[in-house]
Amino acid sequence: MTTRVLVADDxxxxxxxxxxxxxxxxxxxxxxxxxxxxxxxxxxAETRPDVILMDVRMPVVDGIAATRRILAGPADPLPRVVVLTTFDLPEYVCTAFGEGASGFLLKETPPDRIISAVRAIAAGDVLLAPAITRRLVETYTERHRATSTTPSRLAELTARETEVLRLVAFGLSNQDIAGRLVLSEATVKTHVKRLMSKLRLTSRAQAVVAAYESGLVTPLGRRDL
Structure with a gap:
């Protein structure tokens, strides 16, 4: 099956x-x-792409506003938007995912990784580049460390689901997690869906935040990988 791609960059x-x-x-x-x-x-609207690679800073209408308009449209199914930018500011990430984007990658990402990411997103995954994941959660935990009282539901997870959540929090894709745990991608995807259901989450970005908020991992914990 061919994935139809629209590229938007100024x-x-x-x-x-x-x-x-x-x-x-x-x-x-x-x-x-x-x-x-x-x-x-x-x-x-004209070409009905499966995936849109969307730059953030563009003239006339920026990428975030364009994403909002596209994903509020009547298309069925809606395209999946991958925000691709040189700027890894946490507010861009939060806003982009808030508008419904499915992925956020830096333009410095190697070409083969961009291809792999878009394949995964076209198949239904949600991806954050590891560098962006770290910036996002470090900012989030810094802002919310003193006030966060969200109870952890980690006890509901199996040992395998907990390990998968830990690797998701470090920014690994399903493919990366599968390789590390010697599992199939389909199995990893199932674990991710189950843990998100148990934790009552609706996005991979929320899963990342939940892992840091609960103390499962810390901003410096990636050195343990």
Whole structure:
């Protein structure tokens, strides 16, 4: 099955590079390219992509506003939006996921990792680049350390689900977790769904925050991997 991709970026060189990357990758078809958010909204309605690679800072309409408009539209199914940017500011991440984005990657991510991430997101996963995950949770825990009283439901998780949550919190994708735990990706995906259900979470980003908030991991804990 071919994944239809729309690329939105105001920098011609980066936009052309992403188009070339996905044109050459098996299983993908680039259905359009936009230089600003307004064009992205129009092309999303016209071309019905499966995944949109969305820059944040663009003229006319920025990527966050474009994401909001696209995901509030009538398309069924709605496209999955991957925010791809040079800026890893936590407020961008929080806002993007709040508007319904399915992934957040830095433009410095190696091409093969971008391809893998988009494949995973097209299949229903939600991804945060590890560097972005760390920045997000460090900011979150710093702001909420003194006031957070959310009770932990970790006792409801199995030992395997707890380990999967720990690795999710460190920013690992399902593919990475599968390799580390010697499991299939399908099994990891099942564990993630079950632990999110038990913890009453609706997104992978919430799972990351829950792991830090509960004390399962700490911002410096990645050294234990």
């Amino acid at each position: 920098q011609p060189l980066i936009r052309a590079g992403l188009v070339a990357l996905f044109t050459a990758a098996p299983g993908f078809t680039v259905v359009g390219q936009a230089a600003n958010g307004e064009e992205a909204v129009a092309l999303a």
